[in-house]
Amino acid sequence: MPEITYREALRHAMAEEIERDQNVVLLGEEVAEYDGAYKVTEGLWKRFGDKRVADTPISEAAFIGMGIGASMLGLRPVMELMFWSFSTVAWDQIVNNAGMVRYMSGGLINCPIVIRGPANGGTNVGATHSHTPENWIANVPGLKVVCPATAYDAKGLLKSAIRDNDPVMFMENTLLYGEKWEVPDEEYLIPLGVADVKREGTDVSLIAHGRAALTALKAAELLAAEHDISAEVLDLRSIRPLDEDAILKTVRKTHRVVLIEENKPFCGVDAQIAAMIQEKCFDDLDAPVLRLSAIDAPAIYSPELEKRQLPRPIDIVAKVLSICR
Amino acid sequence: MPEITYREALRHAMAEEIERDQNVVLLGEEVAEYDGAYKVTEGLWKRFGDKRVADTPISEAAFIGMGIGASMLGLRPVMELMFWSFSTVAWDQIVNNAGMVRYMSGGLINCPIVIRGPANGGTNVGATHSHTPENWIANVPGLKVVCPATAYDAKGLLKSAIRDNDPVMFMENTLLYGEKWEVPDEEYLIPLGVADVKREGTDVSLIAHGRAALTALKAAELLAAEHDISAEVLDLRSIRPLDEDAILKTVRKTHRVVLIEENKPFCGVDAQIAAMIQEKCFDDLDAPVLRLSAIDAPAIYSPELEKRQLPRPIDIVAKVLSICR
């Protein structure tokens, strides 16, 4: 299978969906003539023209709201936030309009919109540019959240997100844009709500999403090589809907769990997962569910320290060793 | 002790702090000449004048940001959001400015601001007006969150919040404004970060915050009267800082826990508490930590159903019975 980057995978997903459905339109800052701040949309404006790919002013509240309004009329806007961090200035539109208009209209109105962009720390862009709001979003019934970790997942999930008839918040990672994975040439879809066992194991379950899933894979290698511990790595892929069955399955298999995420700990996604596991697998657990999150402070700029702030493979190993001995 | 309403308790706290510190100023929509949409600030404008109590236009982003800017210069603005739900249009100001400027300036700048207002469902004002964002806020290191359940707590906590040198998000409840509790005439403060055992018990711990703490008290009465179960009720009062010791103490006393909150379940505050309890009290628990949250949908308008959507005493009783028999 050919290897392509995460960035290309996203681009291919969008190109295919633009071709497939005339209601798909890409909107955002610098997505067209500039080819995207992170070059995710490179070439799409040239290829599909002004109507299908357009640059917006720096007016997130207006253009995200505009996309939502257009989606109510049946368009399928795929909106780029240059960073998900900038969702703070369109928060009302995302939560109250995309999240609630279907409910408040008794099901009369849908918002088949996708809002996508990077949501990650680790690139030394400071606290205001490093938000990972998947937990905030997933708190809102009415919204869906997806956090792909690989190029393969990114493509299959984005295509599903675009075809989904509910609003999907799609969170990417600038650190992964340039990474390569095998991605088939043929079309494929990955449904929302299906987690992926990225590595089988028997002694402990490492559950993660987004880039943390890759960190977990590295930790699993270290655990195997250095500690003879067989770790299973479950990548959630989508946060809401959530593949609870897959979580319960791996927990019931290994009886020990470490949850890893790059978000801040308080009320992070892993708080939800831990709460759920202890409730549903109370008698299956041989140890408490442990969590590893970013160090609980705003994202620090200093490059060396920001690396330290996010979960590293050795931090995961330490957590695992504390419950597997 | 005299009984006063939750509303009056808040008002007295503000009046006392305005008198005490010339840097305290109240700002918000309709807080001055109109006496407050919910009459919390009634009479304060008349008493203290334009300088200390002022009405703003409907510009939450600007006036919350203005308050933050002014707090950087040493003022202590107490800002009213008519509803905490409207924080969605000032989300950037709250999260990125109040939440991060101290950190990003390496500790050079403080934001001694209080943002207060009601954050609750249950009044049939629809999904967009019924947000309870304490979990979103508490996710942000740099912010503090307080959710008082009684008039006594409201007064003591608000005074501490105003004197605190960090940004404190103070979440009230319109359903409680008219309720009365005993409140001493003498000045008192309640520190942030200290939970309150609102009822002692031995069989099960009901942990809650805000109005849910009162629901838990009612449930505790039912449990005692009808099921001979002695429930301890712990009211968190402040979410961040969190009184973890008090939580661990009650859990180690009763070995059974039901967490109650009026927020939506996914990544709610109780997800965090449950995750924490199972980690730290793994061997103390005789049953899984159970959670009772609002029914997982946007707040419904229909008055009868909205009552059903929020946790009721009988729902708590049912949860308790499922782990205590």
Added chain:
Amino acid sequence: MENTHTCEFASAPINAGLQPADKVLLLREMIRIRRFEQAALKSYQGGKMGGFLHLYIGQESVAVGTCSLMGHDDHVITAYRDHGHALAVGMNMNECMAELFGKATGCSKGKGGSMHFFAPDKNYWGGHGIVGGQTPLGLGLAYGVKYKGLKGSAMCFMGDGAVNQGCFYESLNMASLWNLPVIYIIENNGYSMGTSLARSSVYPSCLAERAAGFGIEWDTLNGEDVYEVRAKVQVAMERAHNESRPTVLEISTYRYYGHSVADAKHKIYRSEDEIERYKQLHDPIQLFKSRLIEEQVLTEEQYDVIDNAARQEADDSVRFAEESPIPSEESITEDVYFEVDRQTLAGRTGRHFFND
């Protein structure tokens, strides 16, 4: 605000073409809104509904005048004071009243309440509770109409207080930059809750003039005259249809009741005299009634028949609402996700709700 009455709005082409029956219909729609809301108020006071009730009484000519101009691809969106627009686009009283009562037969199945009426089949997109929040959505409706290659428009209504929400200006810039057929209609009733216009906003000659900073045409009009509303909004609508250009209109109007029914102070922040003056001299229904009698297309007797019918219809809608069932408990988690409601493959994959 300047009030140019230089041209006689009744003879503007859009009004000159009206048949007597059409004119009476305009009056009838205004009366229906008023009677509907009076019935709602009575029910609210009788404890039949919860939450807020923002009455439109006094402003009826605006919704009726503007919505009477709508063609197949003209859309409407407004704020929480939304009953008038709902009836004006053709929603029926039963579904509206039932919504206020929180009943399953309500237009939003009892889920939205007073602030959240919707009828996409009538190009009516709500009913939005967050002040100013509808302004980017209105932009999106206009964008959608244009994207689809249709000759249409989006009328986005807002209050005089809503102009101080920033997303409105972001929307103005985008509407102008992208040539979108949106018409922002500021219903200036002089107050945002208890705050008079002068205490909330600074502006050159009027609020609408702020549009000039974004290269957008603007105008002001007197809302008490439904002919004027139609004549001037028609200009904006043609600009939208033919040039795909936005407009900002400011319509002066007045609400007789408080901000919401809970507004106990509305006779304190404004004088009773002021309210009386509006009722006596500027009531859009009375003015149009007189006008139609003058034009000899209406008699007092006909007026009474219409009025009685509207009262009856409103009373019937109250009965309908009362007799309607409340939504089922299971319905609380319906209408959250399309895919779940339809039980599509997507809706059946993964967990969507998280109680227990």
Added chain:
Amino acid sequence: MENTHTCEFASAPINAGLQPADKVLLLREMIRIRRFEQAALKSYQGGKMGGFLHLYIGQESVAVGTCSLMGHDDHVITAYRDHGHALAVGMNMNECMAELFGKATGCSKGKGGSMHFFAPDKNYWGGHGIVGGQTPLGLGLAYGVKYKGLKGSAMCFMGDGAVNQGCFYESLNMASLWNLPVIYIIENNGYSMGTSLARSSVYPSCLAERAAGFGIEWDTLNGEDVYEVRAKVQVAMERAHNESRPTVLEISTYRYYGHSVADAKHKIYRSEDEIERYKQLHDPIQLFKSRLIEEQVLTEEQYDVIDNAARQEADDSVRFAEESPIPSEESITEDVYFEVDRQTLAGRTGRHFFND
């Protein structure tokens, strides 16, 4: 944009009063900014720092001209392109360069980076990364100054792209309504990232004119001439000091480098010719240098001395930054909460951090 050069800005009172040494100082400050940033660029390219680096080169006259007017109670706040303002208010190169290197000796202890320089002791409030986010904060500084009864102002800088963030208009309305001494200074360098002004905004004669819709005085000025900057900003500052009224100023200027150092396309979305033309004909340092030589307050030799000193200072700051320690691991959770850092009773009560 119209450029009125009718009056000779050099002879405006604020400039006429300058001593030769003051004038040379203005030039020196501009040179220092440029040399600092050139050194920073080199270090960035050498992999010494992370994240973004937004260079101010080409715009130096704006920060230097404006900040040279600051008195005891005049404050400054800006966006992420903040190095120029930082040096102009008197921050030293060492603390600034060390911040870029993420070192503990940086002005923000390595926590803020390029976009987040602060020096409250010099009335400099940052350094803000969210476009437009500084505009309500600037309002708050002005409010604070006024609340305290001081004769001061807040200068809030922003880009030509930032004018399309809604909170700016909310701030304008409040500034006008409350008579706050804030001066919004749009540094119009013609582009927001890769988007030219014409592709992002519609406006009547200029962006600043949007202020008219809020009853606010506005003006445009040519940023290449530091005399003009000082003369026209002084007018706004006096308005702030004496009338407590806001102003919006639009200063035309140009950045020579890309939006940030990562902007590989900046010679595609604008022509090399355009960049060259600015460098040749509109460079604020070259223009002011010539001017001062013409005025006979500077010689080429003196210029070289100043320039060499600035280079040296910049090189020294690189060395300082290189030799400085990175912050300790424990420092990650410092500077989050005041009360915790000071270990007050409040800071010792309850749990504030939630790892493990």
